[in-house]
Amino acid sequence: MIDTLPIHTQVTTASRLTELDPAHIEFGKIFSDHMLVVDYHDGAWQEPHLVPYGDMAVSPANSALHYGQAIFEGLKAYHQADGGVALFRPLDNFHRLNASAARMCMPPLPEELFMQGLKELIKLDAAWVPDAPGAALYVRPFMFATDGFIGVRPSDSYRFVIFTCPVGVYYTKPLRVRFEQQFVRSAEGGAGYAKAAGNYGGAMYPSKLAQEEGYHQLLWTDASAHQYVEESGTMNVVFVIDGCLITPALSTSILDGVTRRSVLQLARDWDIPVEERRISSLEVVAALQAGTLQEAFGVGTAATIATIATIGHMGHDYDLPTPAADALSRRISAALEAIRTGTGEDAHRWMVPV
Numbered sequence: 001m002i003d004t005l006p007i008h009t010q011v012t013t014a015s016r017l018t019e020l021d022p023a024h025i026e027f028g029k030i031f032s033d034h035m036l037v038v039d040y041h042d043g044a045w046q047e048p049h050l051v052p053y054g055d056m057a058v059s060p061a062n063s064a065l066h067y068g069q070a071i072f073e074g075l076k077a078y079h080q081a082d083g084g085v086a087l088f089r090p091l092d093n094f095h096r097l098n099a100s101a102a103r104m105c106m107p108p109l110p111e112e113l114f115m116q117g118l119k120e121l122i123k124l125d126a127a128w129v130p131d132a133p134g135a136a137l138y139v140r141p142f143m144f145a146t147d148g149f150i151g152v153r154p155s156d157s158y159r160f161v162i163f164t165c166p167v168g169v170y171y172t173k174p175l176r177v178r179f180e181q182q183f184v185r186s187a188e189g190g191a192g193y194a195k196a197a198g199n200y201g202g203a204m205y206p207s208k209l210a211q212e213e214g215y216h217q218l219l220w221t222d223a224s225a226h227q228y229v230e231e232s233g234t235m236n237v238v239f240v241i242d243g244c245l246i247t248p249a250l251s252t253s254i255l256d257g258v259t260r261r262s263v264l265q266l267a268r269d270w271d272i273p274v275e276e277r278r279i280s281s282l283e284v285v286a287a288l289q290a291g292t293l294q295e296a297f298g299v300g301t302a303a304t305i306a307t308i309a310t311i312g313h314m315g316h317d318y319d320l321p322t323p324a325a326d327a328l329s330r331r332i333s334a335a336l337e338a339i340r341t342g343t344g345e346d347a348h349r350w351m352v353p354v
């Protein structure tokens with residue numbers, strides 16, 4: 001690793017760490033003491049700064065607020081069995097951030113800036129990484145336009161920020177989901193593959209309607225036929241039918257999840273048949289009716305694996321069997337947890353120590 005980048009560091013004089021109760025951490029509400037801030041202007045990334053976490057002043061005319069020129073990432077750092085801290089596949093997030101940036105006409109970040117800034121931030125706030133089983137430090141990198149200009153064109157200046165939040169065990173009740181066949185999250189040729197801010201704002205209304213009907217989230221379908229499964233909420237989705245792991249193939253409308261990638265790799269390592277292809281709501285319903293749909297689960301950084309218990313289709317709810325102790329979703333969960341905490345073999349070198 002190149003260790004030459006100077007990072008201006010202003011250490012907080014008022015740490016909030018003593019206010020943290022590791023037994024009661026509410027997701028996304030508690031922020032660690034520091035954040036990384038890097039500005040881009042005059043065609044170049046400027047010096048990075050580590051500063052106390054806090055509010056920041058921006059122009060009310062910036063194009064992130066008006067036109068959604070804003071992108072983000074999400075990854076986690078884990079306390080290791082040997083006492084250290086390590087990140088799960090951070091370079092995958094780095095590459096996806098730059099893919100999102102390209103789609104939104106934003107400048108790419110240099111790898112050293114991302115990686116070194118990230119590592120220094122986590123070293124500085126290492127005491128905030130919870131060590132309870134299943135807990136982690138959630139890391140939120142993001143970039144937004146900062147020009148004070150309301151014309152509709154890419155901004156000339158940007159800010160890149162990383163802050164972190166300790167998160168407890170992400171306990172999810174088995175999910176109730178339903179197919180969404182009217183509203184769409186994203187369309188082929190759109191920006192669904194990017195972690196661009198507007199994708200999430202636009203998904204809130206259909207999700208809210210489903211929640212009012214008693215579902216936790218949606219099973220999004222494609223924008224033209226409203227038939228083929230895309231994702232579940234803000235997670236990728238996996239079905240196990242007749243012992244075969246099936247997930248929608250990637251496209252410009254689907255987010256290329258790091259958890260998805262990891263789950264597919266583990267299944268292939270274990271010689272489980274894997275299919276990345278189109279899968280329709282009718283195929284899922286037919287498998288539910290035939291009893292061949294053994295498991296369905298969402299996969300993403302926040303929950304890792306979120307078991308689906310019920311799938312709604314055209315006003316009818318289909319219940320899935322409760323996953324057995326040796327169910328694939330449970331084996332995958334356990335294997336990923338072991339890799340992330342340094343207790344299992346990391347055959348693909350996914351963990352990066354800070």
Ligand SMILES: *Cc1c(COP(=O)(O)O)cnc(C)c1O
Pocket residue numbers: 074195231233234235236255256257258259260299300301302
């Ligand atoms: C972030 C995200 C995912 C999951 O990606 P991970 O890298 O596994 O966290 C899936 N779908 C959408 C829409 C997302 O925003």
